[in-house]
Amino acid sequence: MAVFTEVTLPEAQALAARLNLGAVQALRGINAGIENTNYFLTTKAGDYVLTVFERLSFDQLPFYLQLMKHLASRGLAVPDPQADSAGQILFELQGKPAAVVNKLRGGHQLAPDLFHCEQVGAELARMHLAAQDFPLHQGNLRGLAWWSETVPVVLPYLTPEQAALISSELSFQLQLGASATYAELPRGPIHADLFRDNVMFEGLPGRERLSGFFDFYFAGVDAWLFDLAVCLNDWCIDHASGRLDEQRAAAFVRAYEGVRPLSGAEHRLLPAMLRAAALRFWLSRLWDVYLPREASMLKPHDPSHFERVLRERIARPWHAMPE
Numbered sequence: 001m002a003v004f005t006e007v008t009l010p011e012a013q014a015l016a017a018r019l020n021l022g023a024v025q026a027l028r029g030i031n032a033g034i035e036n037t038n039y040f041l042t043t044k045a046g047d048y049v050l051t052v053f054e055r056l057s058f059d060q061l062p063f064y065l066q067l068m069k070h071l072a073s074r075g076l077a078v079p080d081p082q083a084d085s086a087g088q089i090l091f092e093l094q095g096k097p098a099a100v101v102n103k104l105r106g107g108h109q110l111a112p113d114l115f116h117c118e119q120v121g122a123e124l125a126r127m128h129l130a131a132q133d134f135p136l137h138q139g140n141l142r143g144l145a146w147w148s149e150t151v152p153v154v155l156p157y158l159t160p161e162q163a164a165l166i167s168s169e170l171s172f173q174l175q176l177g178a179s180a181t182y183a184e185l186p187r188g189p190i191h192a193d194l195f196r197d198n199v200m201f202e203g204l205p206g207r208e209r210l211s212g213f214f215d216f217y218f219a220g221v222d223a224w225l226f227d228l229a230v231c232l233n234d235w236c237i238d239h240a241s242g243r244l245d246e247q248r249a250a251a252f253v254r255a256y257e258g259v260r261p262l263s264g265a266e267h268r269l270l271p272a273m274l275r276a277a278a279l280r281f282w283l284s285r286l287w288d289v290y291l292p293r294e295a296s297m298l299k300p301h302d303p304s305h306f307e308r309v310l311r312e313r314i315a316r317p318w319h320a321m322p323e
Helices: 009-018 061-073 114-131 144-157 160-177 224-235 246-257 264-290 304-315
Strands: 024-029 037-043 046-052 091-093 096-102 187-190 199-202 209-213 220-223
Touching: 009 024, 009 037, 009 091, 009 096, 061 096, 061 114, 114 187, 114 199, 114 209, 114 224, 114 246, 144 160, 144 264, 160 264, 160 304, 187 224, 220 224, 224 246, 224 264, 224 304, 264 304
Parallel strands: none
Antiparallel strands: 024 037, 037 046, 046 096, 091 096, 187 220, 199 209
16 A cells, blocks of 8 residues: 555564564565555565554454454455464554555456456355354444545535535435345445455466455445445446446356345345445545545545446446346
């Protein structure tokens, strides 16, 4: 992620020694993203990612780190937080929370086809099922309550047309969130940010196999359908227009349902949840552009992309036809 906290080599070496990872051979800041400070950390024991958390607190982080531990123990390909001799996985660097996880193999697939979407869809369902007995609970910190708090903050930066759209959509989502049908949705821990750049594949072109999900630091307990909608809005769209690629979307949902069939309520609410996922990321990108924090490498994403996506989801509701 963007580098907000400059970690020195001696600091990294001290943490690596505590984790019994051997001598640090390389430390390199990662310039993607905008939430946390991340470094690639290469030691005698292997390749890792060192994260310094800029927004999440010491109290919040056990949920994320223990969730990754839980999923890794169930055979999911996710980063495994490294523990010291006392079993601790959360540490402190420069007064901020920090953790070290193993680096996943492979690279991103930024132009996915049906083959990639099917793999992500099936693995997402497996992740939901594997996490359903996870004992810790923390809500989705970027969920409906956060939208309600943040819309008034970004409204002064919007055109009248944009302000009308975002206010109308928030009202729609608040009404949906209070409905009996919404209350029926199956829920549990979700990733909540499973974009193309948070998934790894390895192998020859055209034969790549999914090698892992990472960046669980937006995870929380919420409707599983919201997680699915977030994925569909990134893995299955035409980026220029924001329009859903229905062939890829149908393949993604079929693969998901091959592991965990959707309920009737989930099928009914999928179009509305696609709108919710678009609103969430339009809003967070507006926040990052108009209320940014200083960082040595900071590249906020373009908010207009998810504005287009939201307009498309309102204009063209899409239902996944059940098998």
